[in-house]
Amino acid sequence: MKKVVIKRNRYVDSVSLMAVGDKVTKLPGITNAEAQMCTPANLEVLVDDLGYELPEVSANDLALAVTGDTEEHIEAALQMITDIIDHKNASGSAQYNAIEEIDLREDGYDLAQISLPGEYAAAEAMKALKMGLDVFIFSDNVSLEEEAELKQFGAKHGRLVMGPDCGVGLISGVALGAGSIVKDGPVGIVGASGSGCQEVACIVERRGLGVSSIIGTGGHDLLPEIGGLTMIAGMRRLEDDPKTKVIVLVSKLANLEVMGKILDIADKLSKPVVAIFLGGDEKLFEGHSVHGAFSLEEAALKAVELCTGKKPDAGYTDAQIADLVKSKVSALKPEQKYVRGLFSGGTFTEEGMIYYTQHNKGVKLNSNLKTKYAEQLSDHGTSIGHCILDLGAEDFTAEAPHPVFDPSLKLKRFKKEVADPTCAVITMDFIMGPGVAADPVTPFAKACKELKDAGSNLIFISNVCGSLEDPQDTLKAEKMLRDAGVIVTKSNYESTKIASAFLAALEERG
Numbered sequence: 001m002k003k004v005v006i007k008r009n010r011y012v013d014s015v016s017l018m019a020v021g022d023k024v025t026k027l028p029g030i031t032n033a034e035a036q037m038c039t040p041a042n043l044e045v046l047v048d049d050l051g052y053e054l055p056e057v058s059a060n061d062l063a064l065a066v067t068g069d070t071e072e073h074i075e076a077a078l079q080m081i082t083d084i085i086d087h088k089n090a091s092g093s094a095q096y097n098a099i100e101e102i103d104l105r106e107d108g109y110d111l112a113q114i115s116l117p118g119e120y121a122a123a124e125a126m127k128a129l130k131m132g133l134d135v136f137i138f139s140d141n142v143s144l145e146e147e148a149e150l151k152q153f154g155a156k157h158g159r160l161v162m163g164p165d166c167g168v169g170l171i172s173g174v175a176l177g178a179g180s181i182v183k184d185g186p187v188g189i190v191g192a193s194g195s196g197c198q199e200v201a202c203i204v205e206r207r208g209l210g211v212s213s214i215i216g217t218g219g220h221d222l223l224p225e226i227g228g229l230t231m232i233a234g235m236r237r238l239e240d241d242p243k244t245k246v247i248v249l250v251s252k253l254a255n256l257e258v259m260g261k262i263l264d265i266a267d268k269l270s271k272p273v274v275a276i277f278l279g280g281d282e283k284l285f286e287g288h289s290v291h292g293a294f295s296l297e298e299a300a301l302k303a304v305e306l307c308t309g310k311k312p313d314a315g316y317t318d319a320q321i322a323d324l325v326k327s328k329v330s331a332l333k334p335e336q337k338y339v340r341g342l343f344s345g346g347t348f349t350e351e352g353m354i355y356y357t358q359h360n361k362g363v364k365l366n367s368n369l370k371t372k373y374a375e376q377l378s379d380h381g382t383s384i385g386h387c388i389l390d391l392g393a394e395d396f397t398a399e400a401p402h403p404v405f406d407p408s409l410k411l412k413r414f415k416k417e418v419a420d421p422t423c424a425v426i427t428m429d430f431i432m433g434p435g436v437a438a439d440p441v442t443p444f445a446k447a448c449k450e451l452k453d454a455g456s457n458l459i460f461i462s463n464v465c466g467s468l469e470d471p472q473d474t475l476k477a478e479k480m481l482r483d484a485g486v487i488v489t490k491s492n493y494e495s496t497k498i499a500s501a502f503l504a505a506l507e508e509r510g
Contacts (some may be wrong), residue, residue: 003074004052012085013115013138021406022438024080025065029073034065035081039397051172056331099127101145113176114139114163121164122146129159136176137163139219144225145245147218151229160237161230163218167194169199170214177216178404180433180467185210187303190234191250192217195345195431196278196296199465200248203300203491206468207312212244215235222254228262231284235262239269246272246306248299249290252350253279274302278347279354297493315490321501324487329424329505331457336424340417340501342387342410344403345465345492348429351378352496356388359500363507368395383417386503404436411443418451418458425459425504427499429492432466432474443478449484459502460486463495 015219017035032050036042038057041189046052052065052111096102102109112128114121120186125135129150137150142164154161162169169176173184178194182201187209192199194216201211215234222228231249238244247269249262256413258336259277266273275289276299277284285292291306293299297314316324317456343349346479353373356365365374366387374388380395389409390396391403400409410428417423430440441464448460462481466474478488 001069001071001074002052002067003078004046004054004066005064005078006038006055006057007064009058009060011060011450012060012062013118016085016115020081020084023084024077026078027073027080029069030066030077031069031203032065032067032076033081034063035085036060036063036065038063045400099124099131102131104131104133110134111136112393118164120140120149125150125161126153129153129157129161132157132159134160134171136171136216137161137166138177139163140165144220144223147220148226150228151221151226155229155233160215160233162216165220166216166218168198168214169216170211172213175434176376178431178433178435179214180465181469182214182467183210183469184212184243184247186212186243186307187248188212188215188238189248189250190215190217190238190243191232191248192219192221192231192254193250193252193278193347194467195429196250196263196276196347196351198304198431199296199345199348199492200250200276200300200435202465202467202474203297204304206483206490207301207304209304209307212241217251222251222258222262224255224258227256228258230261232265234292235266235269235273239271244271246274247301248303249273249275249277250296250299251277252347253277256284256451259284263290266290272306274299274306278351295355296347296492297491301492305456306477315494316498321498324498325501325505326471328457328459329502329509332424332459332506333421333457335421336457337385337506338383338422339386339388339425339427339499339506340383340420340423341499342413342417342426342428343390344410344431345429346390346392348465348492349388351492353388353425355493355496356386356500356503360473360503360507361452368393383420383423389413404431404440407437407440407443411447414444414447418447418456424456425461425499425502427461427495430462430466430477431497432463432464432470432472432477434471439472441472441480444487445477445480445484448481448486452485460484461489461495461502462486463489463492465492 020035038061066077111134113136115138121139128135151161162280166178167177168287175181217230221230238247276293332348357373366384368380403410
């Protein structure tokens with residue numbers, strides 16, 4: 001039995017909607033539950049893939065869709081969805097209809113998280129800044145002119161402007177956006193890459209330390225139009241924070257002039273600074289006292305070393321990787337020739353492609369991304385040769401929600417890759433946190449185990465980017481993957497290093 005309820009002109013942000021299905025399907029008698037804005041891509045999923053019948057709707061309408069055994073079960077599920085999106089079950093929370101209703105003298109807030117359509121986000125963020133609040137802007141589609149105005153105002157008045165399009169943050173122990181709940185510690189992070197910041201933070205935690213703050217900047221901060229204003233403000237905030245002992249800067253390679261300015265300012269700080277500008281080289285750091293790193297793992301381990309005075313273990317040794325490759329490649333069929341990467345994090349995708357380019361010279365890579373590291377696929381729906389996919393990129397998320405919030409698109413592509421007789425190795429990432437999918441790992445672990453039990457010789461490699469306090473239970477998820485025959489690593493870099501060794505062996509085999 002299926003039922004759909006349409007709430008007209010009711011906007012609910014993706015952060016609030018992302019976990020609805022996982023929670024509601026745990027109710028008795030419920031097999032599916034969806035709460036989606038009625039965008040064309042979401043309608044295609046609801047109608048074509050899931051078989052719901054919808055009336056005429058607009059993109060501003062909200063659809064609640066439930067499949068259940070009885071009318072009573074469905075009504076209970078719809079009521080639970082309504083309560084979730086109305087935040088009726090949020091203990092200790094207060095509700096406001098407008099930011100102007102908040103009295104800071106009474107309510108004691110110091111930060112506003114903005115998750116609205118881009119056309120409204122900048123105006124609401126400016127209201128929050130004028131009230132004296134820091135802002136975390138999850139929304140995208142904010143113009144560079146508006147972003148510059150917000151960040152210039154923030155810089156002038158001593159307020160942080162994280163975003164727009166800021167996916168990850170951690171302020172005063174509170175995870176923002178899709179961030180992990182990393183334990184408190186001496187490493188402060190400022191970054192333009194959400195998944196990159198989270199990876200550094202989680203590696204630091206797994207080496208026994210913790211993080212004072214993760215200050216996201218949004219992906220446009222190091223463009224000339226913005227000039228790194230939030231990265232500069234974040235560095236200064238961490239410089240003044242007595243808990244922070246080491247500062248880590250995280251970004252993909254951006255405007256060289258802006259990055260040079262950032263490094264000049266970092267040189268003058270009293271605290272050691274580690275910087276990873278993914279895709280950069282040694283020349284970028286020449287003449288600077290900043291500790292340059294060339295992978296997310298290296299940045300995290302260098303921060304731990306600076307805090308403790310001890311060099312931490314990096315994981316698999318070259319000899320162990322060689323033995324692993326030798327033992328598994330010999331079992332592959334002759335037609336199994338290719339490595340496939342299925343990534344939720346855009347930075348993880350790029351880190352992998354950079355490594356392959358450096359260590360598997362002359363080998364052709366394919367990707368859905370337009371990048372100098374690979375040839376762009378003419379059809380992102382079909383992999384060719386060695387293929388590294390960013391499933392969070394626009395060509396995929398136009399068809400379905402981002403895979404960190406809903407892993408179904410990633411699982412669908414996984415099944416397509418394992419059915420390809422030329423596929424030999426699949427490498428994946430899993431991203432944890434209170435704001436993402438409630439259980440991103442189990443469907444993949446189950447699928448891998450079924451394949452192994454059926455005699456498959458496919459090689460699976462995965463890392464889990466999550467903290468020890470995340471609700472998905474990172475350690476349990478890693479064990480589940482290992483039990484399913486997956487090679488589980490400590491970082492995306494380590495996964496890539498192992499996959500690169502397999503790629504080299506496959507090429508050598510011919």
